[in-house]
Every structure is written in structure tokens, then in C-alpha cells.
Amino acid sequence: MLGFLNLHKPTGMTSHDCVGKVRRICGLKRVGHGGTLDPLATGVLPIALGPATRLLPYLPEQKAYQATIRFGLTTTTDDLAGDILSEQSANHLAQEVVEKALPQFLGSIEQRPPAYSAIQVQGQRLYDLARQGKNVTAPLRRVEVFDIQILDWQGGEKSELEVAIACGPGTYIRSIARDLGEVLGTGATLAQLTRTLSCGFALADSLTFETLAEQVQAGTFSPLEPSFSLQQPILHLPPAEAQRFCWGQKLPQDCADGMMQVHDTSNRFLGMGEIIDGLLKPKVVLPAQ
Template identity: 35%
Template sequence: MNGLLVIDKAAGMTSHDVVAMCRRILGERRVGHAGTLDPSATGVLVLGIGRATRLLRFVEDSDKGYVATAAFGITTSTLDAEGEVVAENDTSLLTEEDVRSAMKAFVGDIEQVPPMVSAVKVGGEPLYRKARRGEDVERAPRRVRVHELGLDSFEPGPRARATLRVRCARGTYVRSLVADIGDALAVGASVATLRRTRVGAFTETDAIPISEVTPEALRPMETAVAGYPRRSVDEAGARALVHGKPLAPGGIDGVYAVYGPDGLLAMAEDREGEARSLCVLTQG
């Protein structure tokens, strides 16, 4: 059994919960996911089944889309509604124009400090494990990219709220983004709700609830890398690639999908004058 599932994750479930449930439903141990969603978050979670798990890193490299409700004036320990409130500020004077103006500084390549409750590793250990022990370690800022940042709605008042729409590259934390916007406005902010609307080419309209998971719901492995450039090889080239031998360069910048006579064969890239496979999708 090989293919992809696009799940609409419900709130209250961890990404691992979804993987475990799909393993039981499908009777397949080889199940993984591309990009963790916080338990309180909902939306698109892409799962790889069988050999498709080898393609998940390429899905994870794709841009993501989110819709977040920002709660201005409320700062929490986890930067979302799950954490302890550590500061509160009145936002009665905050306007929609203030928010729009502050948001402009957070589009493009920006510096971002990852939250303590995250999978980022410091000293070889995920930050969330340190956070569970009550530790708060210094985190170096990281360069991330926000492609688009829009304001869908704004509700003024002592506890102003806004609906933000984000399209960002891998590694961007929306919780940190919202908190940084709140800091720029000198009132603080946290994420009240978060929904992932897109992972690469997969949108929330493609997603199904876990109750609808069946073998028939699997998508072909090729859909995982549909956005990558494509290269075709003959049977001899396919055999060489399967056995770990390099091919002549494809003349393609970056990573590309290699198709043999029987379909998707491998992911590869040109390096040092030859094409080398990054993963091969043969039996096993």
C-alpha cells in the first residue's frame, strides 16, 4: 500500500495521534507525516503511506498556508491559547491601520526566534521537552520567509482580535509571527486559533476527516512531487538510478522528479556534473 493521505486534522489531536490512527485503519506500519501541527491547531496534514514516506521531506519543503486568529493584548507562555497568561494589556486604542502598518515589517525574509514549545532542537534535544521540565533556554533567531501576510478582519476593543492569512516557507512559526507583531504594536499578542489551509499543492478542500480514511482515499505518490520539475529516463537509465549509479546531468536547477517507463522512479539533483538520486522509490 503506497500513496498519500491529506487529512483535515481536528483540534485536540497530535500529529502522531493521526499517524497512529491511520496505521490501525489501514493495517500499514509505514505511515509518516509532513510537518507537525500543534494539538490545538486544525487543518491540512499530509501523510505518506508505504514507500510514499520517502517523499515526505519533499512535501515538507513546500510553502504552507495558515489562517490565524490573533488575540492582541494577551501574551502567553506558549504564544497560543494553551499557555499561561504572562501579560495583559488594554488594546482599546489599537486600530486596524495600526495592525496593517505593523504587519508590513514581517513580509519577506525576517529574523524569528522559535517558541519554547516547538520541535526545534537545542543541544540535541527538542525545545518542547525542555519546556515540559520548566526550562527556558536562550534561542538564536533564525532566518525565515513570509511570502504573504494579509489581514482578513479586525475587531477593535479592550481585547482586540484580528484574522491573519499567512503564506510562508518551511520553518516559519505563526505563533512567533503573531507574538512579534504584538510586540511591534507594544501590546503583545498570542494565537487564539490556528488552521493550516495549504501544504504545497494540497489545500483544505483536498483534506478529509480521519473518519473517512480508507485505502481508496489514498492519492498516487506522484501527487507528492507534482510541483517539482520532471525528467524522463529510459529503461537503462532507470536501472542505473535504482542501483545507485549516477546519470548524465539533467540540466535542471534544484531537485527534480525522475520518471522511468513505469512511472515515478526517484528524486534527484545535479551535483558535480552528474545526476544523483536523493531517494529511490523501488519495491521495499
């Protein structure tokens, strides 16, 4: 089996748990995922099946989320999974005030990842250090936030803001929630998160574990084609050159430099190649299907 699965991750499972469950349902050993989701988060978790795991680095990087931010509350994890650090009333907050604060989180910004995150510091994951009681400040990282749209506002003691966020890789929505609360002086934490887009896969097209299991049992499950979400230009090779590409040989090509999807003349996807100075170098060669 070779291809991708657009999985609708349920709450309460780690991304690693999801990979293990897909292995059991599909009867595969080689399974990987793109873009980790926190256990409390739901939504799109791209899953690569078989040799398609080698294509994960070439999928689109942009992501989109639907998030609920709760004001008047801060936690150790910057979401509801952590211990409460502080509580106060956010009854005075108005949507207009919150809306005026959002533009500072747009564009190329420096962001401090949550203390409980998979970022490595001195060879250890931050969440491991945090669980050991070590107070380590996560290094700032530059991330890209393309758009933030307000979807709903509910005022009250613990006012809540629902937003849609489009961003680049490495962006922590938990950090946006935490930092927005700091700017507004009430504190805030992430109350809910659904990923609606990742690696070119959309939530509307995702499969639950239940649907996946039913399709596998019925013999109707068909992985998405390996090139389904790839955005690189397509290069078609005639039979002789296609064979040489599959052997891992470099090929002269009169094309602009860059990463390419490589297909044969029957449009069979062969893998990924990179053209440098007129020479096509195989980067990923897939087994014949």
C-alpha cells in the same frame, strides 16, 4: 500501499497522534508526516504512506495559514494552550494601526521561536526545557514571510485580527502573533490557527479521519500518487536505463544539473534522482508497483 494522504488534522491531537491513528485505520506500519502542527491547530497535515515517507524532503516547502491573533493577552506558549502571563485592555487599538505594523513581518526576517516549541537547544527540545522550569532563550532563526492579508478585525477589550499568511518552512505563526503584540504595546497571543496549504496539499482537498475510515472500510481509498505534489522536472528513461536506475546505478544524462523526478517511458514514477556534471545519481528508488 504507497502514496500520500492530505489529512485534515483536528484540534487537540499532536501530529504524532495523527500518524498513529492513520497507521491503525490503514493497517500500515510505515507512516510519516510533513510539517508538524501544534495540538490546537487544525488543517493540512501531509501524510506519507509506505515508502513514500522517503519523498517527504522533496515536497514543496511553502505553507499558508489562516490565523486569529488576540491582543491584550500574553501566554507562556504564545497561544491559548499556555498559562496567562499578562492581561490588559486592547480596546484602544484600531485596525489601521495594526495594519501599519504588519509590513515589518514581511520578507526575510529574524524570528525567535516560542519557548514551547520543538527547536533543539543543547540536544534538548525547548518544550522539554520549558516544562522543567528552565528559562532558555530560543536562538533567532531567519524565516521567509511572503504575504500577510487581513481577513477580519474585531475591536474590543481583547481585540482580534484574522489574517492569511503565506510563508516558508520553519516560520512560527505564534511568534508573529507574540511579536506583533509587543510592537503594538498590548501583548498578543495566537487564538486560532488553520493550515490551508502545506507540501503542495490544499485544505479544500483534505480528508478527515472519518472520511478516511469510511473509504478504507469500503475499499475505495486511493492514496495520492507519489509525484502528485512534486515540482521538480520530469526525466523519462527508456527501459534499459530505467532498470539500471532502479538498481541504483548512475547514468550519464545530457541535462542541466538539478533534482529530477524520474519516470519510465510509460510514465511510471520510479523515484528521485540528481544530475551533477552530466551524471544522474539515484537519490530515492521506489519499489515496483
